[in-house]
Amino acid sequence: MSELNNKMQGITLGLTPCPSCGKLSVHSDIHCKRCGKALVLRDYSSLHKSWALLITATILLFPANLYPITMLVNRGQIRHDTIFTGIVHLVESDMFPIAVILFTASILVPMLKIVGLTAYLIAISFRLPISKQKLMIGFHIIEWIGRWSMLDLFVISITAALVNMGQLLDAKPAPAATAFALVILLTQLAAKVLDTRLLWDRLESKDDANGNT
Ligand SMILES: [Zn+2]
Numbered sequence: 001m002s003e004l005n006n007k008m009q010g011i012t013l014g015l016t017p018c019p020s021c022g023k024l025s026v027h028s029d030i031h032c033k034r035c036g037k038a039l040v041l042r043d044y045s046s047l048h049k050s051w052a053l054l055i056t057a058t059i060l061l062f063p064a065n066l067y068p069i070t071m072l073v074n075r076g077q078i079r080h081d082t083i084f085t086g087i088v089h090l091v092e093s094d095m096f097p098i099a100v101i102l103f104t105a106s107i108l109v110p111m112l113k114i115v116g117l118t119a120y121l122i123a124i125s126f127r128l129p130i131s132k133q134k135l136m137i138g139f140h141i142i143e144w145i146g147r148w149s150m151l152d153l154f155v156i157s158i159t160a161a162l163v164n165m166g167q168l169l170d171a172k173p174a175p176a177a178t179a180f181a182l183v184i185l186l187t188q189l190a191a192k193v194l195d196t197r198l199l200w201d202r203l204e205s206k207d208d209a210n211g212n213t
Pocket of ligand 1: 019020022032033035036037
């Protein structure tokens with residue numbers, strides 16, 4: 001029974017869910033009868049879009065880390081900080097908790113997302129023999145990490161608060177800030193545009209067969 005259920009897909013049953021409202025429709029319907037959204041069986045171009053966004057994000061990661069991200073004016077002295085020197089500066093200034101948050105939001109989360117998404121897209125594109133269950137767990141982990149991108153907003157608000165408190169006299173975003181914002185945006189979009197149903201069309205792997213028994 002479980003083997004039959006595991007192999008049964010909407011596409012073989014002639015059904016497809018609406019991408020907008022989730023209503024199940026038959027293949028012959030071109031538009032959702034409830035909300036009018038166009039129905040697509042599988043968005044094969046989504047894999048290419050996801051790759052393009054991910055590669056662009058990876059390229060932008062270099063200027064985001066190599067160029068200064070903030071410009072601080074303190075007593076007439078201008079100080080440019082990259083993400084890394086900014087973290088070192090915070091540690092030296094005894095602001096360790098903020099340094100940890102900045103490290104997590106600006107280095108750890110974007111890196112993990114890019115590495116995770118690359119591994120995921122490679123597994124789908126090259127049909128690596130990884131079970132569907134494991135790939136789906138991987139995707140949930142990537143999505144979970146993605147939520148932590150919100151930490152950046154937190155860091156920005158803390159920086160603004162520090163400026164207002166007069167600890168840092170004048171802080172302005174430097175060139176890397178735009179690149180960094182784009183890295184976050186593009187990695188989010190790369191995960192968002194991917195049609196995860198492409199995953200279910202893969203051949204059954206050894207692990208999937210074992211899982212069914
Ligand atoms: Zn609908």
